[in-house]
Amino acid sequence: MDLTRLAGHLSAAQVRSIAGAMTTPQIALWSGAVSSGKTISSLLAFLILLTRAPSHGLIVVVGRTLQTIERNLLDPLASPELFGPLAGQVHHTPGSTTAVILGRTVHLVGASDARAESRIRGSTIALAYVDEATLVPQSFWMMLVSRLRVPNAKLLATTNPDHPGHWLRQDFVLRAGEVGMKHWHFTLDDNPSLDPGYVALLKTQYTGLWYRRFILGHWIAGQGAVYDMWDPDEHVTPWDELPPMDRLLCLGVDHGTTNPTAALLLGITFDGRLYLVDEYRHEPRRDTQRLTDAQQSSRLREWMAQPHVPNGARLPVEYVAVDPAAASFRVQLHSDGLASSPANNDVSHGLSLVATLLARRQLLVSDRCAGWINEVGGYSWDEKATEKGLDAPLKVDDHSLDAGRYSLTTSEALWRPYLIDPLDLAA
Structure with a gap:
């Protein structure tokens, strides 16, 4: 798969994360600011790994709902402006729980609550992608990890930071080396495609907790007013x-x-x-x-x-x-x-x-x-x-x-x- 055209538009941080995802023992996590290039980097890594995935074992994409999967992942993948000719290899009917990407069937799983765990129980998964991992129930995540039974199976995930006591940070990010994870923290400056005016606007639109999480990419606890931007x-x-x-x-x-x-x-x-x-x-x-x-x-x-x-x-x-x-x-x-x-x-x-x-x-x-x-x-x-x-x-x-x-x-x-x-x- 020729990614030369796309690589020319990536930052050094994005390139490093994509390369690192190829060699992660099992889990690759992109976290940090909004609009910081996490999704594009992770999707490129997903496409590369999709071409290398064995023929046995499911390919699974997970999000809060089917609609968020379509909006956050499939729509960008199908955009020629972002992925050039690769966009033509993404086929999906809105509302369907499967898509065909680079000729492989991809199963789309909404995981808004603990009941979603039953949707993957008993499966053998070769490659998984999770959008906004902090919003996925812990029981679902743990079941998903247990389903990565194909040799060299990978789990890719993105997230904005959450509370510092969140299970994803405590049990995985802080123990990355122990649990077979590579983790990359992204800031707005890691996305070269953003207009400087847009970056400046984003920085004025968030305050307090949301600024520190969504702009600085910190795992920070809520303190004071919930809606401190209210005027x-x-x-x-x-x-x-x-x-x-x-x-x-x-x-x-x-x-x-x-x-x-x-x-x-x-x-x-x-x-x-x-x-x-x-x-x-x-x-x-x-x-x-x-x-x-x-x-x-x-x-x-x-x-x-x-x-x-x-x-x-x-x-x-x-x-x-x-x-x-x-x-x-x-x-x-x-x-x-x-x-x-x-x-x-x-x-x-x-x-x-x-x-x-x-x-x-x-x-x-x-x-x-x-x-x-x-x-x-x-x-x-x-x-x-x-x-x-x-x-x-x-x-x-x-x-x-x-x-x-x-x-x-x-x-x-x-x-x-x-x-x-x-x-x-x-x-």
């Missing part, structure tokens, strides 16, 4: 000045009986910017009335029937995503004729997602979302959880924040292709 002067828009919405994508609902119930409605504009446009909120203590599920359903549906964007426009709410713990409330909604889905409650991914969107000014909030606005400034990391090696916010005054997170994470596949690029925001 009401920058992020809050008067409801009557909202731009025209293209769609109302999702209503995220955090249901409570003794605690508040909150629902946040997510919209996207024609030019690809996200807005939390409106909020429903019932507080039993303040409103002096505890509502049954039937009463909550009635009030929520009455609120949904009202206009949620200015100028009298009425757009349908495409999805309703309810806290997955509120099963009885979902049953009530269903009996009342309102279909809903369990919300995506991956907290770590959701916090990172909201923080990134706020930092890049890709998510704005209307002043009708008073509960969300009141909660966001005081939303802080839990120091006791940090001491245990976990990233977790304090579970205090977070009902609207949870509802907003549900609306964003559950509908991510809908809005992600249309999200405006950060460079356009700065124009």
